[in-house]
Amino acid sequence: MSDTTEEKTGHALVDDLASRIRNRVMSGEIPIGAQLRQAELAADFGVSRTPVREALRQLQSGGLIEVxxxxxxxxxxxxxxxxxxxxxxxxxxxxxxxxxxxxxxxDDQLEQLRRANQEMYDNSLAESRNGAAGLPVSRLGNDRFHTLIAEISGNARLAKVVNDINELFPRNVSAQLIVNDTRHRDENFREHERIVAALAAGDTETAAAEMREHVIKAGEQLAEWYEKRSSTVFRG
Amino acid sequence: MSDTTEEKTGHALVDDLASRIRNRVMSGEIPIGAQLRQAELAADFGVSRTPVREALRQLQSGGLIEVxxxxxxxxxxxxxxxxxxxxxxxxxxxxxxxxxxxxxxxDDQLEQLRRANQEMYDNSLAESRNGAAGLPVSRLGNDRFHTLIAEISGNARLAKVVNDINELFPRNVSAQLIVNDTRHRDENFREHERIVAALAAGDTETAAAEMREHVIKAGEQLAEWYEKRSSTVFRG
DNA sequence: TTCCCAGCAACTGGATCCAAGACGTGGAGT
DNA sequence: ACTCCACGTCTTGGATCCAGTTGCTGGGAA
Incomplete structure (x- = not known):
C-alpha cells in the first residue's frame, strides 16, 4: 500500500514512455546532442506521436532535453x-x-551502504578489464550509495530534488570516469568509506563535510570531462 | 541578446499556456483541490485541447498539479x-x-534588498487595511527579496531549484500570512533586515544561519496554516 | 566556380476524431 | 425503504489529419 515513490499520479503510458526515453539517454544509447524524432520514437514504441510528444515535454521540464x-x-x-x-x-x-x-x-542500512560501495568498486574493476560499453553496473552501485543516503534522510522532497539533479546528466559519462580512471575509482571508494565511517560514528559535522567535498570533487571531474570533450569536438 | 532566464527553449504557445495556468493557481484564482478540465481551459484560452494537455503535463512535472x-x-x-x-x-x-x-x-544590490523588504512591509500594512483579495503585492516584495539573493549567488541552477520549490505552493496562501498576521509580518521584516545586515557586514556564517532559520520558520507557519485548513475542512 | 534563390521533402505543432474509462442517475428487485 | 445494477453522459487518452515552418538540394546567374 505504501509506495516508495510518490508517483501514483500520471497516466501509465506517457510516464512509461518518458522513463524509457530517459533510460536510453542516460545509458548513452542516445548520445548527448542527438536529435529525438517524434515519429521515430513513436514507431519504436508502437504508439502514435501524441503520447511521445507529451513524454518529451516531461523530459524537457526535467532539463534533460531541449525542445x-x-x-x-x-x-x-x-x-x-x-x-x-x-x-x-x-x-x-x-x-x-x-x-x-x-x-x-x-546498522542494517550501514551495511547496505558498505555493500553498495564494495559492489561499485568490484564491478568497476571487472569492467575496466572487459571494457563494458553502455551503462556499466558499477555506476549502479555508486548511484545506490547516494540514493540510499538521500532516502535514509527521511525527507522525500530532498531525495527527489537530488534525483532530479542527477537526471540532468547522462550516467554513462560519469560511469566511464569510475571505470577508466584508477585513481578516481580508488578515491571514490575511499571517500565513500569515510562517509560511512562518519555516519556510523554519529559525527554529523564530518558526515556532512565529507559528503559535500566528495560531491564537489565528483562534479569537478565530470565538468573537466565535458571541457575536454568540447575542446576535442570543436577544434578537431 | 543575453537572456536573463535560461529558457530560450520551448514552443511559445505551450509554455505560455503553462505559465498562464500556473498564474491562476498561484494567485488562488483556481483554488487548491480544484479540477482543471482540459476542454474548459482550451475554450478559455481559445486553443484546442492538445496544447493544454501538454501544458498540464509540464505543470505536473513541476509538482503543482496532480494528474x-x-x-x-x-x-x-x-x-x-x-x-x-x-x-x-x-x-x-x-x-x-x-x-x-x-x-x-x-552596494546597489544591498539597496535593492532593503527596498524590496520595505515594499513588502508597507504594502502588507496597506493591504491589511483594505483587505485585498487574490495575490497581494506585498507578496511580490517578499518574493523579490528571496529571488534577488538567489540570483546574486551567481549560481543559476541554485536560483532555478529554489524557484521550482516555491512554485509547489500557491502564493496567495503565504501572502495571507504576511498580510493578516501582524506579528508574522513584523518578524518577517526584522529577519530580512538581519539577513541584509549580515550580507552587508560580509559575515558568511551569520548570513547563512539567519537565512536558514528564517526559511524554516516561514515553512513552519505555512505548514500550520495547512494543518488548520485540513482540520476545518474535514471536520466542519 | 561560387553565390543565391526557388522548390521540395521532412518534421513539428495544433486541431479534430474516436474509443475507453469513470461517475451519476434512475429503475428494478428485495 | 434500501440496495444494486445498468445505462447514459461526460471526460480523458490515443490516433489521425492538416497546416505551417525549417532546412536541404539543385539549378541558374554573376
Missing part, C-alpha cells in the same frame, strides 16, 4: 559551468541528507 | 509534512545562496 521551436528535441549538451553549478547544489543537498541520516541510520 | 489516470488534473493540496520537507530543502539552498552572495553582493 527548439519547430525544430524538435535534442539531448542537452551540458556546459562545464552548468555541471559545476548543479553539483554545487547537489553537494549542499547531499550534505543535508548525510547530516539528517546520522540520527536515523540503522 | 489522475482518466480522471483529470487537480491542483495538489499539500500535506503539512510536505511543506515542512520542502522548506527544509529550501532553507538549505537559500542558506547556500546567502553564503555565496556575501562575497559578490554590491
Amino acid at each position: 527548439l521551436p519547430n525544430r524538435g528535441a535534442v539531448v542537452r549538451v551540458p556546459a562545464p559551468w552548468e555541471v559545476r553549478e548543479a553539483y554545487e547544489v547537489r553537494a549542499q543537498l547531499e550534505a543535508l541528507a548525510a547530516a539528517r541520516a546520522v540520527d536515523r541510520i540503522t | 489522475l489516470p482518466n480522471r483529470g488534473a487537480v491542483v495538489r493540496v499539500p500535506a503539512p509534512w510536505e511543506v515542512r520537507e520542502a522548506y527544509e530543502v529550501r532553507a538549505q539552498l537559500e542558506a547556500l545562496a546567502a553564503a555565496r552572495a556575501v562575497d559578490r553582493i554590491t
Whole structure:
C-alpha cells in the first residue's frame, strides 16, 4: 500500500514512455546532442506521436532535453559551468541528507551502504578489464550509495530534488570516469568509506563535510570531462 | 541578446499556456483541490485541447498539479509534512545562496534588498487595511527579496531549484500570512533586515544561519496554516 | 566556380476524431 | 425503504489529419 515513490499520479503510458526515453539517454544509447524524432520514437514504441510528444515535454521540464521551436528535441549538451553549478547544489543537498541520516541510520542500512560501495568498486574493476560499453553496473552501485543516503534522510522532497539533479546528466559519462580512471575509482571508494565511517560514528559535522567535498570533487571531474570533450569536438 | 532566464527553449504557445495556468493557481484564482478540465481551459484560452494537455503535463512535472489516470488534473493540496520537507530543502539552498552572495553582493544590490523588504512591509500594512483579495503585492516584495539573493549567488541552477520549490505552493496562501498576521509580518521584516545586515557586514556564517532559520520558520507557519485548513475542512 | 534563390521533402505543432474509462442517475428487485 | 445494477453522459487518452515552418538540394546567374 505504501509506495516508495510518490508517483501514483500520471497516466501509465506517457510516464512509461518518458522513463524509457530517459533510460536510453542516460545509458548513452542516445548520445548527448542527438536529435529525438517524434515519429521515430513513436514507431519504436508502437504508439502514435501524441503520447511521445507529451513524454518529451516531461523530459524537457526535467532539463534533460531541449525542445527548439519547430525544430524538435535534442539531448542537452551540458556546459562545464552548468555541471559545476548543479553539483554545487547537489553537494549542499547531499550534505543535508548525510547530516539528517546520522540520527536515523540503522546498522542494517550501514551495511547496505558498505555493500553498495564494495559492489561499485568490484564491478568497476571487472569492467575496466572487459571494457563494458553502455551503462556499466558499477555506476549502479555508486548511484545506490547516494540514493540510499538521500532516502535514509527521511525527507522525500530532498531525495527527489537530488534525483532530479542527477537526471540532468547522462550516467554513462560519469560511469566511464569510475571505470577508466584508477585513481578516481580508488578515491571514490575511499571517500565513500569515510562517509560511512562518519555516519556510523554519529559525527554529523564530518558526515556532512565529507559528503559535500566528495560531491564537489565528483562534479569537478565530470565538468573537466565535458571541457575536454568540447575542446576535442570543436577544434578537431 | 543575453537572456536573463535560461529558457530560450520551448514552443511559445505551450509554455505560455503553462505559465498562464500556473498564474491562476498561484494567485488562488483556481483554488487548491480544484479540477482543471482540459476542454474548459482550451475554450478559455481559445486553443484546442492538445496544447493544454501538454501544458498540464509540464505543470505536473513541476509538482503543482496532480494528474489522475482518466480522471483529470487537480491542483495538489499539500500535506503539512510536505511543506515542512520542502522548506527544509529550501532553507538549505537559500542558506547556500546567502553564503555565496556575501562575497559578490554590491552596494546597489544591498539597496535593492532593503527596498524590496520595505515594499513588502508597507504594502502588507496597506493591504491589511483594505483587505485585498487574490495575490497581494506585498507578496511580490517578499518574493523579490528571496529571488534577488538567489540570483546574486551567481549560481543559476541554485536560483532555478529554489524557484521550482516555491512554485509547489500557491502564493496567495503565504501572502495571507504576511498580510493578516501582524506579528508574522513584523518578524518577517526584522529577519530580512538581519539577513541584509549580515550580507552587508560580509559575515558568511551569520548570513547563512539567519537565512536558514528564517526559511524554516516561514515553512513552519505555512505548514500550520495547512494543518488548520485540513482540520476545518474535514471536520466542519 | 561560387553565390543565391526557388522548390521540395521532412518534421513539428495544433486541431479534430474516436474509443475507453469513470461517475451519476434512475429503475428494478428485495 | 434500501440496495444494486445498468445505462447514459461526460471526460480523458490515443490516433489521425492538416497546416505551417525549417532546412536541404539543385539549378541558374554573376
